[in-house]
Amino acid sequence: xxxxxxxxxxxxxxxxxxxxxxxxxxxxxxxxxxxxxxxxxxxxxxxxxxxxxxxxxxxxxxxxxxxxxxxxxxxxxxxxxxxxxxxxxxxxxxxxxxxxxxxxxxxxxxxxxxxxxxxxxxxxxxxxxxxxxxxxxxxxxxxxxxxxxxxxxxxxxxxxxxxxxxxxxxxxxxxxxxxxxxxxxxxxxxxxxxxxxxxxxxxxxxxxxxxxxxxxxxxxxxxxxxxxxxxxxxxxxxxxxxxxxxxxxxxxxxxxxxxxxxxxxxxxxxxxxxxxxxxxxxxxxxxxxxxxxxxxxxxxxxxxxxxxxxxxxxxxxxxxxxxxxxxxxxxxxxxxxxxxxxxxxxxxxxxxxxxxxxxxxxxxxx
Amino acid sequence: xxxxxxxxxxxxxxxxxxxxxxxxxxxxxxxxxxxxxxxxxxxxxxxxxxxxxxxxxxxxxxxxxxxxxxxxxxxxxxxxxxxxxxxxxxxxxxxxxxxxxxxxxxxxxxxxxxxxxxxxxxxxxxxxxxxxxxxxxxxxxxxxxxxxxxxxxxxxxxxxxxxxxxxxxxxxxxxxxxxxxxxxxxxxxxxxxxxxxxxxxxxxxxxxxxxxxxxxxxxxxxxxxxxxxxxxxxxxxxxxxxxxxxxxxxxxxxxxxxxxxxxxxxxxxxxxxxxxxxxxxxxxxxxxxxxxxxxxxxxxxxxxxxxxxxxxxxxxxxxxxxxxxxxxxxxxxxxxxxxxxxxxxxxxxxxxxxxxxxxxxxxxxx
Numbered sequence: 041x042x043x044x045x046x047x048x049x050x051x052x053x054x055x056x057x058x059x060x061x062x063x064x065x066x067x068x069x070x071x072x073x074x075x076x077x078x079x080x081x082x083x084x085x086x087x088x089x090x091x092x093x094x095x096x097x098x099x100x101x102x103x104x105x106x107x108x109x110x111x112x113x114x115x116x117x118x119x120x121x122x123x124x125x126x127x128x129x130x131x132x133x134x135x136x137x138x139x140x141x142x143x144x145x146x147x148x149x150x151x152x153x154x155x156x157x158x159x160x161x162x163x164x165x166x167x168x169x170x171x172x173x174x175x176x177x178x179x180x181x182x183x184x185x186x187x188x189x190x191x192x193x194x195x196x197x198x199x200x201x202x203x204x205x206x207x208x209x210x211x212x213x214x215x216x217x218x219x220x221x222x223x224x225x226x227x228x229x230x231x232x233x234x235x236x237x238x239x240x241x242x243x244x245x246x247x248x249x250x251x252x253x254x255x256x257x258x259x260x261x262x263x264x265x266x267x268x269x270x271x272x273x274x275x276x277x278x279x280x281x282x283x284x285x286x287x288x289x290x291x292x293x294x295x296x297x298x299x300x301x302x303x304x305x306x307x308x309x310x311x312x313x314x315x316x317x318x319x320x321x322x323x324x325x326x327x328x329x330x331x332x333x334x335x336x337x338x339x340x341x342x343x344x345x346x347x348x349x350x351x352x353x354x355x356x357x358x359x360x361x362x363x364x365x366x367x368x369x370x371x372x373x374x375x376x377x378x379x380x381x382x383x384x385x386x387x388x389x390x391x392x393x394x395x396x397x398x399x400x401x402x403x404x405x406x
Numbered sequence: 407x408x409x410x411x412x413x414x415x416x417x418x419x420x421x422x423x424x425x426x427x428x429x430x431x432x433x434x435x436x437x438x439x440x441x442x443x444x445x446x447x448x449x450x451x452x453x454x455x456x457x458x459x460x461x462x463x464x465x466x467x468x469x470x471x472x473x474x475x476x477x478x479x480x481x482x483x484x485x486x487x488x489x490x491x492x493x494x495x496x497x498x499x500x501x502x503x504x505x506x507x508x509x510x511x512x513x514x515x516x517x518x519x520x521x522x523x524x525x526x527x528x529x530x531x532x533x534x535x536x537x538x539x540x541x542x543x544x545x546x547x548x549x550x551x552x553x554x555x556x557x558x559x560x561x562x563x564x565x566x567x568x569x570x571x572x573x574x575x576x577x578x579x580x581x582x583x584x585x586x587x588x589x590x591x592x593x594x595x596x597x598x599x600x601x602x603x604x605x606x607x608x609x610x611x612x613x614x615x616x617x618x619x620x621x622x623x624x625x626x627x628x629x630x631x632x633x634x635x636x637x638x639x640x641x642x643x644x645x646x647x648x649x650x651x652x653x654x655x656x657x658x659x660x661x662x663x664x665x666x667x668x669x670x671x672x673x674x675x676x677x678x679x680x681x682x683x684x685x686x687x688x689x690x691x692x693x694x695x696x697x698x699x700x701x702x703x704x705x706x707x708x709x710x711x712x713x714x715x716x717x718x719x720x721x722x723x724x725x726x727x728x729x730x731x732x733x734x735x736x737x738x739x740x741x742x743x744x745x746x747x748x749x750x751x752x753x754x755x756x757x758x759x760x761x762x763x764x765x766x767x768x769x770x771x772x
Contacts, residue, residue, distance in 0.1 A: 075728070238735075241710070243609055243632040252732050263733045266609040266710055267633045268666025272702070272740035275668065300634025302641065306672040336638070344607070344632055347713045349725030359715030359725050362441070366618050367629045369604075374638035 100214020187224020210285025293378030293393025294331030466580020471507030553590020576651025659744030659759025660697025
């Protein structure tokens with residue numbers, strides 16, 4: 041999507057590792073600097089890619105999958121042995137536990153290159169990673185079209201703008217382009233629907249500030265709120281629908297997403313507000329019967345204690361809101377039960393959670 | 407309660423305005439500096455008292471009531487005319503809209519002094535304010551005893567510590583001493599019950615950091631969490647009960663409290679976790695049939711945009727997490743419907759929301 045006058049993706053490759061070409065690299069937008077500073081960084085090695093994921097320079101389930109796929113390619117460009125392929129896959133899968141896209145993308149690359157002789161592995165890995173990135177854009181475009189139909193139906197039922205609440209950042213910064221939860225919002229806005237987005241701050245990492253940055257860059261009307269505010273807004277009729285992304289969807293439609301999603305789904309259910317989850321196909325984990333099997337990442341307490349922002353003089357700095365000796369817990373995700381979800385928007389259309397087994401059959405088409 | 411070795415209240419008087427004595431003042435702990443720096447401030451005028459309330463140097467429904475009562479006394483010590491009494495009451499009641507204790511306390515002082523000749527008004531106002539402060543301590547002590555019985559019952563049903571989740575700060579900093587929601591926790595801890603408190607950060611003002619400061623000062627085990635985390639903790643069996651305070655309780659048991667309380671009550675209800683509200687008698691508003699009539703304060707957006715903390719070098723500073731041009735909404739409270747509340751702890755015992763009319767009869771005994 042647009043940043044200023046220029047179109048960006050969240051990740052792009054700058055060379056392919058064919059014989060005779062320059063060393064391959066991929067470029068990312070360093071999201072730990074956003075929304076304050078727009079900085080791009082080159083990833084040239086496996087270690088760069090692993091660090092970018094674990095330090096959340098890239099984040100969002102689809103994007104960490106794509107970054108990991110390129111990470112395997114970068115590793116193989118340096119050393120295409122079986123041992124290094126094993127190391128790369130193991131290292132990348134261990135960077136973060138909750139999003140299924142990560143292991144899925146690594147497995148896709150590994151499956152393609154494992155049977156090949158070493159000299160051809162890097163180029164094929166690169167091609168697979170690039171294909172996965174293109175597939176992500178295509179799928180998110182489809183999410184946008186199916187979601188737009190839902191938003192159009194809401195708009196037809198009322199006068200004035202429709203108000204959508206979203207949690208975390210499931211925009212183009214979390215994917216390669218378009219985003220998952222935000223794809224319908226961008227397409228509705230581009231189609232001329234009057235739309236306004238309530239943006240949850242999403243403590244402790246405050247990914248809502250990334251969502252606000254994205255929406256502002258694309259001129260989509262929105263308002264940032266504390267995570268505590270959404271229930272009140274729903275009680276008072278100020279929310280027409282919720283749309284969120286997901287890190288993992290179980291076979292019964294239970295959804296793991298950013299911590300706090302469950303609370304918003306409860307409020308939506310209590311107030312008759314439709315609650316949608318928008319996900320590309322790699323986010324489904326058909327091996328999981330329900331959400332109880334989803335591994336919930338416990339992240340470092342410093343994310344709760346430390347806040348990043350700009351001083352009045354415009355200098356980027358960190359502040360400690362809590363002394364280091366004060367105990368903190370920081371679960372990164374929660375599980376929203378299928379019973380609270382109105383519909384799951386997929387590239388193949390929108391399904392009730394009880395009907396998503398229909399999507400399984402289409403999985404390999406991804 | 408204790409700060410280091412010394413016992414403090416959140417507000418205390420340093421002289422009474424009797425003829426021949428020094429100018430009366432009251433002293434408060436400046437809560438905008440906590441949890442980073444412990445600073446006390448003298449309030450010498452009506453303007454000081456009004457500013458302390460509106461700028462949240464004092465906050466918490468009981469404490470702003472007591473501060474306002476002293477504010478009337480300070481105003482009358484300077485000018486005990488009818489006109490100045492009118493001005494003082496009007497000014498103080500307008501400082502914040504949601505907590506009923508504020509208007510209640512001002513009305514109590516006004517009723518006592520209105521019939522009196524000007525020369526005796528200041529001393530009587532001072533005495534009434536002091537009586538209200540003592541009554542607050544007595545009532546909160548009673549909340550603690552009734553709440554302790556509930557916690558003891560929970561402790562009898564399990565092994566290991568009981569885990570209580572609280573939202574915002576309803577501790578002694580929010581009252582005169584003991585606190586409302588925290589009174590049972592302090593009394594349980596002092597009685598030797600193994601207790602651990604999950605402390606919601608409570609964005610955007612982060613009053614949970616005050617709760618953490620209080621609990622640490624009294625050596626009560628606790629863990630600070632993002633507001634988003636409580637639902638997950640309840641889903642995974644890590645919360646035995648929730649206890650919160652309130653700013654206003656309607657006649658049907660609907661409760662206005664800090665924004666986000668409703669979301670935790672939904673999660674408690676969804677997971678069979680008992681949800682208690684602990685309030686002194688002035689927090690009941692018997693004139694309100696239900697929560698729909700409660701005025702919800704919209705606070706300044708700078709509370710969402712700006713965060714206060716200490717730099718790594720230990721310097722207290724403010725940072726902007728969002729640029730000033732980015733739109734923000736900041737409702738300060740929400741209403742938790744009575745159907746989500748297990749019990750309301752009052753100085754006269756714990757009542758189901760449907761039974762709180764029994765408390766109305768005892769109101770005048772306060």
